[in-house]
Amino acid sequence: MLHHLLVVASQVGILFALMAVGALSRKFKIMDEPSVKGMVNILVLIVTPCLIMDVFQRPFEVALLGQLALAAAIVVALHAVLIAAAHWIVPGKSLRRTSVLKLSMVLSNAGFMGIPLEQAVFGAEGVFFGVVYVAVFNLVIWSWGYRTMRGHQHAADGRGGTNWRVMLVNPGTVGLALG
Numbered sequence: 001m002l003h004h005l006l007v008v009a010s011q012v013g014i015l016f017a018l019m020a021v022g023a024l025s026r027k028f029k030i031m032d033e034p035s036v037k038g039m040v041n042i043l044v045l046i047v048t049p050c051l052i053m054d055v056f057q058r059p060f061e062v063a064l065l066g067q068l069a070l071a072a073a074i075v076v077a078l079h080a081v082l083i084a085a086a087h088w089i090v091p092g093k094s095l096r097r098t099s100v101l102k103l104s105m106v107l108s109n110a111g112f113m114g115i116p117l118e119q120a121v122f123g124a125e126g127v128f129f130g131v132v133y134v135a136v137f138n139l140v141i142w143s144w145g146y147r148t149m150r151g152h153q154h155a156a157d158g159r160g161g162t163n164w165r166v167m168l169v170n171p172g173t174v175g176l177a178l179g
Helices: 002-027 033-055 062-087 096-105 110-154 166-167 171-178
Strands: none
Touching: 002 110, 033 110, 033 171, 062 096, 062 110, 096 110, 110 166, 110 171
């Protein structure tokens, strides 16, 4: 038990150190706005799909496929419940405000930063199932999340908020398809 606590504390400490480096780089103007945008693009458009592909590169096991499907179904159901709750709880007065509130209710800060912690605590199999969450999260953020945010931008000019190309071909779906 103490070993696991120390492993988690160590990994969380590393994550905070990485965040501190980023914050200090920004504060002392080592990283300017275009640099930050470029790094975010690298992480979202390259690292996330590669991470998803890497974790799914393992020998095929029928039993693991069933567990994978169950995990994905649970995560999809969780997001569906959260989306329904967000639509029910958030009043629809200001489309821009409601879009942001709904997204903040449904979408966690889930991504590749938690993967090292999962690796340390649960090993390769834990990361495999953790990446299932990240993959579904990416599908939700690039479909429902994208549509929700685009909806308020296009409401004023009467154009719909759906761009199917972006919703279907994005870092999450590319990583999932290639993995």
